[in-house]
Amino acid sequence: MHGKEISENIEEYLETIYKKSLAGDMAKTTEISKDLDIAPGSVTQMLKKLEEEGYVNYYQYRGVKLTDKGYKIAKSIVRKHRLLETFLYETLGLDMEDLHEQACAMEHSLSDEAERKLCQLLEYPDQCPDDHNIIPVCDLNISTCYECSTIHSIDEINRRTENLIAIGNMKPQQVGKVKFIRGDNDKIQKLLNLGITIESEITLINSTPLNGPVKILVESEELLLDKELSYNTFVELE
Structure with a gap:
């Protein structure tokens, strides 16, 4: 659990930057300021501090x-938040408008083992209910959810050193396994x-709009992969 290592304030910054830069673009200071409701000058000071601590690369203007260090922490927090939203809505029946605030209050104290058990309880969801954003993949060094279900404790599982990306989030011509x-x-x-x-080499050719399939190259064969599978199959970029 990252809350014992860094403050909730830093986690909130990293989470916001993660969401704003998911498409590979840099997060703007003004966007972070607006999302966190903090003055731009204060945001700039914090970004410089985060850079000093190795969480971000800050480029003035x-x-x-x-x-990589900041990404792993941010992804973990976003994952916990979206799993909690799913639990609060689907299991506890909270109103949609209450999900975000309640999940924000809980995400920082949720242990990694509780997160894993929550994911299993919810049967490995891939989207949160309020905005249908994709739930990030865990960082456990396993190849399937079934493998995770056979392990008693999270302490028995190593962590991945690489960051994985869903096929649906790849850019054209990117290649991954x-x-x-x-x-x-x-x-x-x-x-x-x-x-x-597992270990198949995938090249993204292009994505179709809305909920259409993505076109991929598997080894030397072109295939269409539906959106659901594209956001549940994760690769390590080469």
């Missing part, structure tokens, strides 16, 4: 990007039917 498949055996079987397994 241009914006800020997360380092499949490292994790989220969901039940049905999703795994669908991918197997397409010839996609």
Whole structure:
């Protein structure tokens, strides 16, 4: 749990930068200021502090990007937040308008083991309910959710050193190897039917608008992968 290592304030900054820079662009100081309701001057001071501590790279007048260190922490917080929103809505029945604030209050104190058990309880969700944003993948060094379910304690699982990205979030011509498949055996079987397994090499050709499929190259064969599978199949970029 990162809350014991860094302050909730820093976590909020990293979470905001993560959301603003998910497409690969730099997060702007003005955007961070607006989202956190903090004066731009104070935001700039904090970004410089975060850079000194190795969480971000700050470029004056241009914006800020997360380092690998900052990205791992931010992704973990976003994952916990979105899992909590799903739990609060689907299990406890909270109103949609209350989800974000309540999840914000809980995300910093949720342990990694509680997060894992929550994910299992919810049957490995891939989207949060209020805005349908994708729930980031965990950083456990496993290849499927079934593998996770067979392990008693999170202490028995190593952490990934690499950052994974969903096929649906890849950019055209990016290449990666499949490292994790989220969901039940049905999703795994669908991918197997397409010839996609762990360690398959994937090249994104292009994405279609809205909820259409993405076109990928698997080894040397062009395939269409539906949106659901594209956001539940994760690769390590080469």
